[in-house]
Amino acid sequence: MSIQAYIGLIYLFIVIALSVVFLLVWKGSKPKVDFERYHDRFSRIGTIWLVVLIAIGAMFTLATLPLIHYPGVAAPLSEQRQIVKVDAFQFGWVIEPKEIKAGTQVEFVVTSRDVNHDFGVFNANGVLLFQVQAMPKYTNRAVYTFDKPGTYKVICLEYCGLAHHVMMTTFEVVP
């Protein structure tokens, strides 16, 4: 399942939960009952809710660390990694080399010749796999391992001028 699918399910679950809570409070807004009657109970629920929020935060941080394509975070940098240089400019990409080996860790070394761009890599089905910013005067490095050979698409994901929406290219991943 793609990361997007996980996010979609989590978000749907939370939105449904929020809708239920808001509908319940709406329906339960009448009749009027003295606030003092349940003030303590709501204080206790509030404390539990606070702890639940902290737990959710910790869980998400730990669970999503393996997804982070920052060099050295999800996995150590491999000695055998393939280095691919990406130069962004208004309005195209220079990728060197254009052929990438499947199954090998790739380190993308990304920069820009002019304004901020964003190196967005999509598979043949149009699913966004990862992205990293392309900045002038700075280098951004991202790591990724392509499991499947094939043609991959690059779409610019940082608005960079009037031809931003046609700033695309492709590269090949070979077995």
Place this chain on the structure above:
Amino acid sequence: MSMDNSEIAKAKYEEAVRKLVLRYLLVAFLVFLVGGVMGILIRLSQSSPYLNPSLYYRFLTLHGVSMTGFIILALIGIGWLVIVKMLNIVKPIWRIELVFWLIFVGYGLIAVAILVGKFATGFPAMPPLPVISAGGWPRWAASVFFIGLATILIAAITFFVEWLLAAHQLVGGIGEALGLDAFVPNKSISHLHSPAILALTAMSLVGVFAEPIGIYLLANLFIRNINPAFAVDPMMAKNALWMFGHTLVNILFWGAFSIVYLLVPAYTGREWKAYRLLVGGWLVTIVTTGLTAFLHHLSMDFAIPFQLLLFGQIATYVSVIPWAAVSVYGALTRIWKSGIEWKPAPRFVYLGLFGFMIGGTAAFLDATIGFNRVLHNTLWVPGHFHSYIMMGSALFIFAAIYHFLPDLAGKKLGPSRLPLIHYWLTLVGGLGFLATFYLAGLLNAPRRFAEFPFAQLPQGINFIINTSIPFAAVFGLGQVFFIYYLLRTLLAKERK
């Protein structure tokens, strides 16, 4: 019994303020209309392209500027009303006028830069794009934009200072206005009356620190625009942009949330005073949302040390807690079994709280670096901030207008069916519209694209974009009913 001179002067002053606040609100709605038209035009073009890229990106820029301008004008207008009528603090008319004209002139300059100068960076504008346009717009357009935006920031900072002075006058100090006495043993903070004072003080305090950073950045870009040899470090610029830009829209939300703190007690009959947990929550909000969470805008900037990016994620996570566990929870528990009468004002507060919570959830997911990897700069991002602003801040502002309208208008209110129609059209149109943003984002539709490369993206985006249009139209129609209701009330012959 006849009024003495001081009473006459007071009545005259209050009438002058009332008229000024009305002007703030009416111009805010004009700007809102411009923004709305821009929004519909660009979304229509994404569905079936008819705008050339320059026009598309210019309208996109004007849309963002107008909607932010609407919030700034409406919020500051309501803010003056709170200071003068609720806190009974006198502010010289010339200062209330000055802030209005600064915003008006600033917005006008930006509109000229965009409509005449073809400036089309999107809003916010990420440097160095304003000054390296690849032939997109002339250099003078960028200069005019910088001056216009700086003027608006000066107006905002002026209001923040006015608020801090008012708070100082009201409770004796800014620390007192933030409720810090709650942590001093044996000291009471009952003088604070309402957490609204905390929210507006937090907004103003963070504002006077963060917004000058924006002016500093704009000054740098202005010089660079005139003298290309003047280097502006892109990393500094990016950080400065988000430090002032993220902070600006968030503190405006805090200001709008003060409306919640005022209206929930008013309609539930249950008091909401500052207390230690709430004061602590606001301090957490200031430190996280206000000063450090902006780093989540840089999650895909891997030139930045990872520890800082992770810190940004954690700061954002922590920032969720005071809202979800204290303020929104506090609103819901006060509404529960309160016997509240669901008049227009509390309805819009309630819907705004829901919009904020779904937007906040989307923000929490987006700020997770591992998720940001596939969410960043997709339509998920505008989905999130339209939830906060369009279905959050804006709705709180509508609620305040409904609440204060009898005072502002001094007239009999228009037919009560109209606010209900406004409410339902806003709910259905607004939530439906938001859903299309999130769905399109999950299908990897990029943001700020004049034309989608449908062939390169998953199936279904075209359908979702097309579906968003009727929802946006329904939402827009709701606002037309609202504006009609306001005008009808204001122009009615019968005084109340």
